[in-house]
Amino acid sequence: MLPVLVHFTFTALWSQLVLFAVALAAVGYIAYNGWRNAEGTPKAQGEKPAPPTSQERLMRALSYGVIGAGLAWFGLRYALPASAIPGGKGEGIPVHTYGVMLATGFITAASVAARLAQEEWRKLAWVPDAQGGGQWVDVEGPRKREAMLDLSFYLLVGGLVGSRVLFVLVNWKDYARDWTQVFSLGGGLVFYGGLIGAALAAYFFARKNDMDFLRLADLAIPTVSLGQCLGRLGCFSAGCCWGDVASAGTRFMAHFPGSGLARDIFGQLGGVSSLAYQSQAQDARYVVEATGEILHHSAPGAVRISEWVAQHGTTLPVYPTQIFESVGQLVLFLALLFARRYRRFHGQIFALWLMCYAALRTTVELFRGDTERGTLHGLLESLGARGLADAVPLEAWFNISTSQFISLCMFTFGATLLYQRIRRAGEVAGVGPTPSPA
Template identity: 35%
Template sequence: MHPLVFPWTVPSAVLGVLAYVLAVVAAAVVGRMVYNRGEGKSLGSPIVAGAFAFLLGAWFVSTKTPFEAQPIPLHTYGLMIALGFLFGIHLAARAAEKYASVDGLAFYLPGAPTLRQAAREKGDAGTYTGKMAREHLLDLSFWILAGAMVGARLLFIVVNWEGPNGYGANPSRIFDLTSGGLVFYGGFIGAALTSVWYARKHGINFRALADICIPVVALGHFFGRMGCMAAGCCWGKVCENANFLFGAEFPKGALAHGEMARSPEWASFIAEHGHTPALHPTQMYEGLGELALFAILLLFRKNKRFHGQILAMWLMLYAVLRLSIETFRGDWGRGMLLRWPEVDPVLLSTSQLVGVGMVVLGAVLFFLWKPRSAAPAVPAAPAAAA
């Protein structure tokens, strides 16, 4: 396990250049958002908004320079999250373009502005619709990232509010991102709410959008769990058999090592051996399960019968996977709503409670959305869209 890919110390001059580059990127993002809001009718407003954003960013950077040289370690966890997000967005945007090129209603609602514009196009309407679906997916990715980060952080704060080391007793730690952490369920809820808002605003069929994005959510979650494995977080219980084939021993620097070293039960063991006892690699268990979910959802998406089918299936399948994995978890930062049994509890963590709700919600949505006729409700997906 390697929490850090390698440590960097960035010189002052490089930090200054990077800060100005970041101001340019921020200005480009602002300009693009204004351009999309105006549906591309004018370049004047995006240019003015982008220029204003750059000047504001450049002024802010100039007040902070020169920067002191800073050690900026490249964390494996952050790298894996970034790779999962970028790879997932690429696959989802590609699928959205191919689906919408075949049938605009595979992505948009009837009467959506994009469909009306496609009907007025002199060229290939399908090509235009597919291109705009890709653009909307890429634009949405920024909002999904923001919503997911906020939701994941908020749920972590909620489940770790109580106790002398909780956020209730130490409110100044709420905005200290270096102290951890994030909760996947919170991130999913935040991303889902953001997606609903964006879909309604642009006339996108949310259920169709979800079916396109959900498989890559499973793939991105796989990357995230590999990052957890490297960082040593979300660890499992101590293996009953110290020679268990899949047992993972976390070295100094891993979160599991640091937490268990402060535990009276394991402090002497870690001091003597320099690593944790063999733990169930729950990160690996869940990561492999996510890969399986990714393959299953892609297979069903090719021949789905109604919009929302893949979303409903994922809600049920992932919840069952998570409920199973939770019984092997041994970390103490996930929040226990009911400790049963009192020693080494298997019920009921916050994630298990959310998982039960997801199973019920997925089943209800599946039967509500399932068409009553035997005929397919949606056109077959293009082969390359998978």
Template identity: 30%
Template sequence: MLPILFSIGPVHIYSYGLMIAIGILIAYSLVERKFRKFGLENGRLEWLFFSVIGGGFLGSKLLYWITRLPDIPNDPTILTNLGDGWVVYGGIIGGFIAGWVYCKNHGMDFWRIFDLVIPNVALAQGFGRIGCFLAGCCYGVEMESFGIVFPVNSLAPSGVSLFPSQLIMSAFDFGLFFFLEWFTSKKKFKGEVGAIYLLAYSFGRFIIEFFRGDLVRGVVNGLSTSQYISILTAIVGIAVIFVGRKRSKENHES
């Protein structure tokens, strides 16, 4: 709706980037409070934060490039364009790997940290999807009865009523944040909150993909790239829950 919020001379303030920044800063401040509450070392948080963010951005861009490989020879700007072309799942995977490596190298309990941080990841994603809406990316299919018309200066097709997939996913992410915060006090083992996130996000993303109209990332046998990844991440979430609860039960019985 409003890709550029305002400009100062040649410098443009993009709504997508601003919403991403707001989401990250709010998420960081909330995680910092949790670290203080549970007596964790705050000095490590900053470097963990930068590692996860760096891994997330790298993973997001790499997965986008992979899904656009056939198009790159005809359009090399796909490799150099940093204004768009990011895949959320790549960011989740990249951030997960970067966080695991950092925790392993610094003697930190990854699964405990994962449970503390992951609700705030959902929160940041909620803000990010608002940025998607303002920029017009990740738009939905044509839908007259329940749609939004984007202007000519957005990334979405203009003059057509489109399903507001960005806002629906944003509401889902915010709702997931509150649910995971509530569930944190109910968890039975370390890593369960993270597993529930993987399962819930995978389900929500799988469904919303049917209503996406920007599937340049490809569709195979009726399913998008993100839907196939959703199936895999859901399986990982189920596996973590199964193993974690089994071990928790064994520990209580022993």
């Protein structure tokens, strides 16, 4: 379980009524958005749709409302006790810093992308008024801004599905024993899976709405780094994606607490350990504290990791890799936002991001210490090739992680895309290779 920032419970009648009111307001707002964003039926193929009729608005509002009511019913049954709603579980609403930061990162990225879309597709037109005058109005920018906000929903769904699928694949040996756990609320997410799922959703959205995918990607991809900058702070708060054990005297290091020290926002013990602590508390390997060297056998000056963390109530000092990547993502966002001013062709910023992020992620992975994220050793072991797995020790430099392998593929794809787009841009400009005479 993730550490809790604050846990809302709904045992009192007044609190249950407040939750019902909030759920009803949320469903009403969802239905209103369906009414407001309804589109009319095009008169002919290729033409802009006519203004929606009242019936079309009503049907759109009803469909949105039904979906919102279903989600609200599921949430209420989870949060409220059985005395307040049939089948209620009474779990309340635990608010995790991890979830808060992920949501903040997503909303921030979507808002910035929508603003950039409005600027990217700005198209001014003269609109006359009844007095014989008029004014210049942006007729395309606001539409593209709304389209980006609509796209954010599909990106959210695609990202969640993709990240969950890759997590299950990486940890398939754990789910093979009980495949129903794939659909459980527990478990983790993998960024690269989310990136792949979101990219597919964006591609199909661009095709459906007659948008240039590479132009859309150039606009949106820097905001992914902005979202990740905030999301990795959520990882730091939860103690996931932690770093390798740091040697004594390391300036930048962190200790993640166990249940005896982890507290909520009000200073109360949450009763839940950080994910890093939960992992190290079960780690039977040994560590030399002075050097941070991990051993599979006892040695002079070495102590068993699980015994050390049980005694101290925190993890061993580890590299704060979440902070490393958060800072790197912020720098990447600002650099690509600046580079957009000087782009020569669509796809340039997208390709640069693929290459830069792959390099950043591969570098950060060198300092990671959570073997749960999936490595070549774990993959070979899950496939039953124990002999080959033993030849690739967990601590070996060539025991690359799943993310490092994907980074290599992503860097190659980005470099290939950049080369092809540069070559095509040169040919269009008339500076391409000159054909040899016959």
